[in-house]
Amino acid sequence: MGRSHAVLMAERGADIIVHDINREGAEETASLVRAQGRKAEVIVADIRDVPRLQAEIRRAVDAIGGIHVLVNNAGISGKRRAIEDVDEAAFDEMLGVKVKGSFFATQAVLPMLKAQRQGRIINISSIYAIGGSRYSSHYSGSASALSGFTKSWARELASFQITVNAVAPGFIVTDITRTSNTPEQISEHEKEMPLGRYCTPLEVSYTVAWLASEEAAMITGQVISPNAGEVIVGY
Numbered sequence: 001m002g003r004s005h006a007v008l009m010a011e012r013g014a015d016i017i018v019h020d021i022n023r024e025g026a027e028e029t030a031s032l033v034r035a036q037g038r039k040a041e042v043i044v045a046d047i048r049d050v051p052r053l054q055a056e057i058r059r060a061v062d063a064i065g066g067i068h069v070l071v072n073n074a075g076i077s078g079k080r081r082a083i084e085d086v087d088e089a090a091f092d093e094m095l096g097v098k099v100k101g102s103f104f105a106t107q108a109v110l111p112m113l114k115a116q117r118q119g120r121i122i123n124i125s126s127i128y129a130i131g132g133s134r135y136s137s138h139y140s141g142s143a144s145a146l147s148g149f150t151k152s153w154a155r156e157l158a159s160f161q162i163t164v165n166a167v168a169p170g171f172i173v174t175d176i177t178r179t180s181n182t183p184e185q186i187s188e189h190e191k192e193m194p195l196g197r198y199c200t201p202l203e204v205s206y207t208v209a210w211l212a213s214e215e216a217a218m219i220t221g222q223v224i225s226p227n228a229g230e231v232i233v234g235y
Contacts, residue, residue, distance in 0.1 A: 171189065173198050173200055
């Protein structure tokens, strides 16, 4: 999803800072951004390493000439684990990547956003934060934390004209989805979706790009869920 967000916003005129723990993947995304005629800076760091992450963010922002939008997209799979199967290491990794990483990435860019009195923060949560899940409760909990951050940060930062929203995707066709589910499981699940299929990364990116645009200037503290209608009250 992160690559999809980056390329779409580059197509719409944004320069991009790409962050990943994998250099090869980050450089490939940066090359796709540059192919759109935009600048790209690359950060390669474990998002749980706060001092390095924040130093790299400041370096990249200086190199690219400023920042207006932060998309907190980092995440890992819950691997369909039952409660009993989540050990302390898996629990700490999940919250470290999705919760700790998003919090301190946001902390790093806030001085710049506040100084210009303008900005967008977009947290990538999950449908699991809305309706829960039959498994991977540590994933659901981390996604719920992002939804909580969204509402609190929206209130705290409103006076600086910084909007904060969350996108809570339903099931998406990604490598994580494919490694966590068999093709048969995906096919059967899609049959249960009101719209009959999973979302694509690009369809989620359209929501992210809209929240980053001036068209969404009055939207803050909201959680928007592209989910093919899976969560419909009373459906």
